[in-house]
Amino acid sequence: xxxxxxxxxxxxxxxxxxxxxxxxxxxxxxxxxxxxxxxxxxxxxxxxxxxxxxxxxxxxxxxxxxxxxxxxxxxxxxxxxxxxxxxxxxxxxxxxxxxxxxxxxxxxxxxxxxxxxxxxxxxxxxxxxxxxxxxxxxxxxxxxxxxxxxxxxxxxxxxxxxxxxxxxxxxxxxxxxxxxxxxxxxxxxxxxxxxxxxxxxxxxxxxxxxxxxxxxxxxxxxxxxxxxxxxxxxxxxxxxxxxxxxxxxxxxxxxxxxxxxxxxxxxxxxxxxxxxxxxxxxxxxxxxxxxxxxxxxxxxxxxxxxxxxx
Amino acid sequence: xxxxxxxxxxxxxxxxxxxxxxxxxxxxxxxxxxxxxxxxxxxxxxxxxxxxxxxxxxxxxxxxxxxxxxxxxxxxxxxxxxxxxxxxxxxxxxxxxxxxxxxxxxxxxxxxxxxxxxxxxxxxxxxxxxxxxxxxxxxxxxxxxxxxxxxxxxxxxxxxxxxxxxxxxxxxxxxxxxxxxxxxxxxxxxxxxxxxxxxxxxxxxxxxxxxxxxxxxxxxxxxxxxxxxxxxxxxxxxxxxxxxxxxxxx
Numbered sequence: 420x421x422x423x424x425x426x427x428x429x430x431x432x433x434x435x436x437x438x439x440x441x442x443x444x445x446x447x448x449x450x451x452x453x454x455x456x457x458x459x460x461x462x463x464x465x466x467x468x469x470x471x472x473x474x475x476x477x478x479x480x481x482x483x484x485x486x487x488x489x490x491x492x493x494x495x496x497x498x499x500x501x502x503x504x505x506x507x508x509x510x511x512x513x514x515x516x517x518x519x520x521x522x523x524x525x526x527x528x529x530x531x532x533x534x535x536x537x538x539x540x541x542x543x544x545x546x547x548x549x550x551x552x553x554x555x556x557x558x559x560x561x562x563x564x565x566x567x568x569x570x571x572x573x574x575x576x577x578x579x580x581x582x583x584x585x586x587x588x589x590x591x592x593x594x595x596x597x598x599x600x601x602x603x604x605x606x607x608x609x610x611x612x613x614x615x616x617x618x619x620x621x622x623x624x625x626x627x628x629x630x631x632x633x634x635x636x637x638x639x640x641x642x643x644x645x646x647x648x649x650x651x652x653x654x655x656x657x658x659x660x661x662x663x664x665x666x667x668x669x670x671x672x673x674x675x676x677x678x679x680x681x682x683x684x685x686x687x688x689x690x691x692x693x694x695x696x697x698x699x700x701x702x703x704x705x706x707x708x709x710x711x712x713x714x715x716x717x718x719x720x721x722x723x724x725x726x727x728x729x
Numbered sequence: 730x731x732x733x734x735x736x737x738x739x740x741x742x743x744x745x746x747x748x749x750x751x752x753x754x755x756x757x758x759x760x761x762x763x764x765x766x767x768x769x770x771x772x773x774x775x776x777x778x779x780x781x782x783x784x785x786x787x788x789x790x791x792x793x794x795x796x797x798x799x800x801x802x803x804x805x806x807x808x809x810x811x812x813x814x815x816x817x818x819x820x821x822x823x824x825x826x827x828x829x830x831x832x833x834x835x836x837x838x839x840x841x842x843x844x845x846x847x848x849x850x851x852x853x854x855x856x857x858x859x860x861x862x863x864x865x866x867x868x869x870x871x872x873x874x875x876x877x878x879x880x881x882x883x884x885x886x887x888x889x890x891x892x893x894x895x896x897x898x899x900x901x902x903x904x905x906x907x908x909x910x911x912x913x914x915x916x917x918x919x920x921x922x923x924x925x926x927x928x929x930x931x932x933x934x935x936x937x938x939x940x941x942x943x944x945x946x947x948x949x950x951x952x953x954x955x956x957x958x959x960x961x962x963x964x965x966x967x968x969x970x971x972x973x974x975x976x977x978x979x
Contacts, residue, residue: 589842591834591835591842594827594830594831594834594842595831595835597820597823598820598823598831601820601821601822601823602818602819602820602821604814604818605814605818605819605820605881606820606831607802607803607806608780608802608806608811608812608814608818608882608885609806609831609832609834609835609836609881609885610803610804610806610807610832610835610836610837610885611803611831611835612801612803612804613803614801
C-alpha cells in the first residue's frame, strides 16, 4: 500500500512540470527542499536523538561553497556536488568536536555553528562579498526551463535522501542509532562504537541540507549571510519531523508537506505573528504529539481518555 | 589455569576521593567470584575501570594477553567482557527481542539483523523471557528487566560477565531464581564477577570472594574464610562489634 502510494507520488512529482504553472512548480520545489532538509535532520535528530540546530549552518555553507565555486568558473552541477561534499566534511569534523555533548548542551553547541559561519562569511569579503551578498552567474535559459531544472535537481536530492533514510532504517547503522537514541550508555555496553555512529549520522544530516543550499544559491541567483544562515532553516526541519514522527522514514516527508501547506495557506495571512505561531506549534507538538501525527500520534489523547474513563 | 583478567596495582581518584586504591587480583577462566563491600567501597568504580568507562589513574588491566585499560568501552565489549548495570538500562521503546538482538548484532558478531534476532530468541528462552519477546522493554517488571539485562549481556557472547547488583531490589523468591540463572550461566563456561551488596547472596554461589573497603582490597579468599576475617566484619559492622565478635569466637 505504502509502496503503491510512493510510486503514485513519484509519478505525480515527475509529471508535475508538464501540467503545472511556474507558481505551483515553485511551491513544489520548496516542498521537495523542505523534505530533503527534514530527511537530513531526521538522521541525527530522529534516529540518533541528538537535537541538532546546525541545519542552517550546513545549508548556508553549501550555498556559499556553491556560489564561490561558480564565480570561480566551476560548472554549476560540479559546484553543487562539491558543496555537498564540503558540508559533509565540515560536519564530520564538527561532529568529532561536539557530539560528546548530550541534550541541551549539544543543541546549544550546534546552534552557534551557523552564527559563527555567518560571521566568517561576513568578514571574508574578498571571497564571499561579505554583507553585500554574492551574485551568481545567471543561466542562459528561459524562466520555465530554469524552473524545471531546479525542480528536478531538488527532486533528485530529496529522493536520494529518502532512499538513504530507508536503507539506514533497515541497516545495523539505523539499529545502532536507535539504540543510542534510547540509551547511549547501554548502547556502548553492547559494543556500539557510538562516536562513529553519531558522526556518520551527523554527516548524513549535513549532506542533504548542503546540497539544498547549493541548489538554492543557483535558484535565487543571489545569496547573503542573513538569508542562508537563517535560524529558521534549523527550526523548520525540526518542526516538520516532529509533525510527521521522529525516527520514521516517511514521517519527515509527510511533515514537510503539512508544514508547507500551513506555511502557504495560513501563515501568509499572519504576517505579523507567523514566527509566534511557529513557536506555539513547536510547544504543542512536544507536549501533545511527541511521536508526531503518525505512529500512535494520538496516544497522548487516548491515554488521557483512558485515565478519565472508570 | 591462566588468568583471564588480571588487575595490577590499579588506582583511580575522583578529585580528592581515592575511589580505588592499588588493587591487584586475578580472575581465572570458569570461576564465579564475588565482589562485596559496603556502600561507597568502590565496587562500581572497579567495574567501570574494567569495562573502560573510566581509565585508571595508575596500574594495568590485562584481559588474557591484551592490556585493555586504554581501550574504549565499546571495544572492550566487543572483546568479550559484558556487564549489567546496577540500575537497569533497557532501550525502553524497543521490544524485548530487539533489546537482546542489539547485543547479538554489535558485540555478538551476528552478521545480519535477522540472524541477531534468531540468536536473541535463544537467549530469551534461556532467561525465561521468550513469552515477552514482543513486549516493549518499558512494560517489564523489575525482576524481568534484570533478566533482560542478563539476556542482553549474554547476547554479546561474553567470556567474562560482570554482574553489578543484579539482585538488588528483588524479593527472596526472585533472588533465588536469579541465582539459579547465574549458576546456569557459569555452567556455560562464562567467568562471572558477581558484585553484591548483600553478603548472603554472594556466599551461596561463589568459590572466592573479594572484599573492598574504602577503595582497598582487604580480603581475597574463600567465602568461609572471608566471613570470619575480622577486618571484613569490621568493615561491615564497625570496630566495636568486630572486637566483641572476635573475642567471643572460638
